[in-house]
Amino acid sequence: MGSGVSIGNGDTELAPHPLRAVILGEVHARPFTPISVPCRIIHFAFETSGTRAQQDRANLVKLCLERGLNPPSATEKHHRAPFGTTTLRWEQHSEFTTYTWEIPGPGLAPFHPDASSVTCAMQALPQPGLLLVAIDLHLLADDPDQTAPEKLFDKSSLAVAENSDGMALYATDFQISESGFVRILVADRGMPAERAGALVQRLIEIETYRTLALLGLPEAQKLAPSISASEKRLVAVTAQMQQSSDLDSNHKLLEELTALAAEVEAGAAASVFRFGATRAYEEIVEQRLQTIGERKVGGWPTWSSFLTRRMKPALRTCVTIEQRQSNLSLKLARAANLLRTRVDVELEQQNQSLLRSMNARTRLQLRLQSTVEGLSVAAITYYVVGLFGYVVKAAHDSGTMHIEPSIITAAFVPVAALTIWWIIGHVRRKHIAEED
CATH class of the missing domain: 1.20.58 (Methane Monooxygenase Hydroxylase; Chain G, domain 1)
Incomplete structure (x- = not known):
């Protein structure tokens, strides 16, 4: 179902959300594959973060096209392809990619022949990334003589269990064999093919995610x-x-x-x-x-x-x-x-x-300024009175003024001093007002 599928017809069509099909399809993205007994599953998980995932997809597409098979689409995360009697299930995740090879076969002895001899199909592809998980799972009919776990695995780390209804027994020692695989045995006691496929997929996921968790x-x-x-x-x-x-x-x-x-x-x-x-x-x-x-x-x-x-x-x-x-x-x-x-x-x-020190210096500067202002008033008054005295003497000598020049000059001193003091104060107050 594509994202453009709408409901209704004509003018009453309801436009779907562009992600509706993707969301609905996710529920069906990982269906359990029915598996018939006997069967051997060879499973790999490779680290494919970054650009390696895109290159791995391109390599798989190329291999499928060379063999006349339908390749995965650009957005597809899961794909199944038959390679003769062997079926490949490819899944791409956020940081790893898995290749699961389903090899149907007669009821041979568990894990024989060696897993490395039945993985030649994987050699047709460039290695997607660093290998994280390698599982050799053998699904056989229950036969105590051949499928007894204690005869096949290391007893010191052997783990054995039955599923909820006792229709299967599964065992492993979680150790890497000489061929480099973690071996898992599933002894079937009459499971339907769908149940067998579901159990096998869950056991593979347990070992895969266990390894990834320990990273x-x-x-x-x-x-x-x-x-x-x-x-x-x-x-x-x-x-x-x-x-x-x-x-x-x-x-x-x-x-x-x-x-x-x-x-x-x-x-x-x-x-x-x-x-x-x-x-x-x-x-x-x-x-x-x-x-x-x-x-x-x-x-x-x-x-x-x-x-x-x-x-x-x-x-x-x-x-x-x-x-x-x-x-x-x-x-x-x-x-x-x-x-x-x-x-x-x-x-x-x-x-x-620092502010206290600046305040102290400011007060000192104000005192100095007041002293300088007083001296300035005295100095300016002295020069102004001197100039005024020359004018008065000239007026007296010319006969225009008959009063003694010294008396007029003395009387002018306080007037000049007060006027100059007022002018300087007015100028200072005006500058302070402008700064405020």
């Missing part, structure tokens, strides 16, 4: 030493904060905390995808095990109990490292804020001291 462990182990060193350094810095009192020391501590926080955040940013994927893959494994509904067989551990004992500690390590990263980031932020507040307070105190 977070190396990342956690790589980050653990740096996180421990950062935690110790944070303790040392906070201890120095208690003894530090001067601004320069606090500045140095703040710079060190900032650098430490940047280092922690860089590690968290680099690992956020890996740890998030680990949690998601772990949930998928648990869901698949719950769907199968395991029943215990004899004294052997079930897959759920085995993975809980062997896998959970590694996953808890990832969770612990992620929590330590988060807690360390919060502690660094609190310590930096505390130290920044202390620096701000010290800077404010220094600013207050």
Whole structure:
């Protein structure tokens, strides 16, 4: 069904959302393939993040066209193609791609011939990316003489269980065989082909997602030493904060905390995808095990109990490292804020001291200015009175004025002084008003 399919006809058609078909098709994207007994499944998962996924699709399209088969479309994430009697199921995920080869065959002994001799079809394709998962699953009719798990697997890590209705027994030791595969045996006790296909697909998904979930462990182990060193350094810095009192020391501590926080955040940013994927893959494994509904067989551990004992500690390590990263980031932020507040307070105190010093200098300047203004009034008055005295003497000598010049000059002194003082004060007040 295409995204352009609409409901109704003529003028009453309802235009669909462009993603409607994609959303509805996702429900049917991973149908269970009916599998008849006996059958052998060879499953690979390759890391194909980035451009490798596009190249892998192009290689598969080329191979299908060369053999006259329908290739996957540009948006298709799942594809089935027959290669003679063998059927390929191809699936592309966000960071990996799987190739599952279904090889029907007679009821031979389990895992014979060797898996490497039945995977020649995979050699027709360039390797999509680094190999993550290789599974050799053999689905056979239940025969205690040939399908007894304790005869085929390492007893120290053997996990055996029945499905919910006891129609199948499945076992593995989760170890890599000499041919490089993790072997899984499924002993059929009368399952329909659809049930057999569903069980096989879930078992393959459990092993695939178990492996992908554990990719977070190396990342956690790589980050653990740096996180421990950062935690110790944070303790040392906070201890120095208690003894530090001067601004320069606090500045140095703040710079060190900032650098430490940047280092922690860089590690968290680099690992956020890996740890998030680990949690998601772990949930998928648990869901698949719950769907199968395991029943215990004899004294052997079930897959759920085995993975809980062997896998959970590694996953808890990832969770612990992620929590330590988060807690360390919060502690660094609190310590930096505390130290920044202390620096701000010290800077404010220094600013207050500077302002007090500036106020004192301003008051001193005002006193000096007042003194200078007084001297300026006296000096200007002296020159003005002198000039006025020359005028009065000239008037007296010419006979125009009969009063003694010294008397008139003396009487003019206070008038001149007051006038000059008023003019200078007026000018100063006008300048202050303009600045305000």
